[in-house]
Amino acid sequence: MRRICLITGASAGIGAATARLAAERGYDLALNYRTDHAGAAAVADDCQAAGAQALLCPADVARPDELSAMFAAIDARFGRIDALVNNAGIVGQTAGVTDLTHDRLRRMFDVNVIGAMLVAKETVLRMQAQGQGGAIVNLSSAAARIGSANQYVDYAASKAAIDIFTKGLGEEVAPDNIRVNGVRPGLIETDIHAKGGEPDRARRMAHMVPIRRTGSAQEVARAILFLLSDEASYVTGTMLDVAGGR
Numbered sequence: 310m311r312r313i314c315l316i317t318g319a320s321a322g323i324g325a326a327t328a329r330l331a332a333e334r335g336y337d338l339a340l341n342y343r344t345d346h347a348g349a350a351a352v353a354d355d356c357q358a359a360g361a362q363a364l365l366c367p368a369d370v371a372r373p374d375e376l377s378a379m380f381a382a383i384d385a386r387f388g389r390i391d392a393l394v395n396n397a398g399i400v401g402q403t404a405g406v407t408d409l410t411h412d413r414l415r416r417m418f419d420v421n422v423i424g425a426m427l428v429a430k431e432t433v434l435r436m437q438a439q440g441q442g443g444a445i446v447n448l449s450s451a452a453a454r455i456g457s458a459n460q461y462v463d464y465a466a467s468k469a470a471i472d473i474f475t476k477g478l479g480e481e482v483a484p485d486n487i488r489v490n491g492v493r494p495g496l497i498e499t500d501i502h503a504k505g506g507e508p509d510r511a512r513r514m515a516h517m518v519p520i521r522r523t524g525s526a527q528e529v530a531r532a533i534l535f536l537l538s539d540e541a542s543y544v545t546g547t548m549l550d551v552a553g554g555r
Contacts, residue, residue: 311361313387314537317341317370317428318397322499323448326526327394327533330529332356332363339383339390341366341397351477370397370424371416380431389439392537393432395425395447400464408533414463421467426474429489433482442486444537447475451495451552470491472548479536479546495552497524519554537538 314331318324320342328338338356340363342349355364364386368375383390398421401413436443450505451474452465479489496518498510511523516539527543532551535541 311335311337312391313337313383313389314338314394315339315341315383315390315428315432316394316396317364317425318343319352320345321530323392323497323533324396325352325525326530327396328352328363329355329359329532330527330530331335331392331394331537332359332361332389334448334538336392337362339364339379339387341368341370341379343367343369343397358397360488370454371419372430373427376427376431380435384435384547390432390435391392391439391441392457393429393443393445394537395428395430397424398448398467400461403460405459406462409463417463417467417534418470420549421464422470422474429474429478433478433485435485436487437482437485442488444480444541445487445489446533446536447471447491448533449475449491449493449548451493451550451555455555473523475548476546483545488536488541490534490541490544491548492529492536492545493548493550493552494529495524495550495555497526497529497551499526517555518552522553524553525552 314336316324316328319328319340338361340349349365349388356363360459366379368379449471453468475489475491500512514522529551532549
């Protein structure tokens with residue numbers, strides 16, 4: 310039986326790469342996205358070509374009403390969730406702390422922290438009811454360790470919250486055989502840099518990485534799939550850096 314994996318933010322970047330790899334490795338997929346229907350549909354087509362079922366799940370993870378509708382659709386289609394990749398996240402334009410506004414901070418934490426926690430909550434409730442355990446991978450960032458001064462301190466702070474959430478949730482649900490881990494990507498070639506107003510940021514900063522290059526979404530996806538897999542059966546509450554040694 311193919312396991313069911315929910316991936317949030319699955320229309321592009323790390324989420325899309327993870328969905329495609331998960332399909333190849335035997336998962337059926339619930340693919341969440343907020344606005345990029347065309348991107349999510351293209352990912353779904355690729356997953357189906359690899360033999361997976363793929364359900365498109367439009368929802369803003371910061372809106373509880375939309376999350377409720379999303380989980381209802383997953384329940385109706387699959388009746389279970391075995392794995393979660395808690396990937397949806399946003400970044401703001403490059404700015405110093407003195408330039409941050411309440412609206413920006415509210416949106417950042419609504420999506421990156423509160424949304425991720427609510428998605429995990431709903432997933433855990435289903436895994437507990439199923440009684441067969443499961444695996445969750447939360448997407449953090451190397452920024453949580455580095456701080457991203459003069460760039461994205463708010464984003465870094467939101468990802469630091471994900472680190473400690475991963476540790477706490479992992480300990481809470483370990484007795485239910487639900488493993489919770491996190492991945493901290495470093496300078497990865499995705500469009501998140503363009504969304505922050507610096508499309509060439511990753512390549513410009515590659516010299517700061519000990520391995521002397523940027524990473525790919527596929528390299529992060531492989532780490533995520535490892536943590537979801539039975540190969541990581543004794544790993545929980547742990548953060549895995551995929552950052553080239555940075």
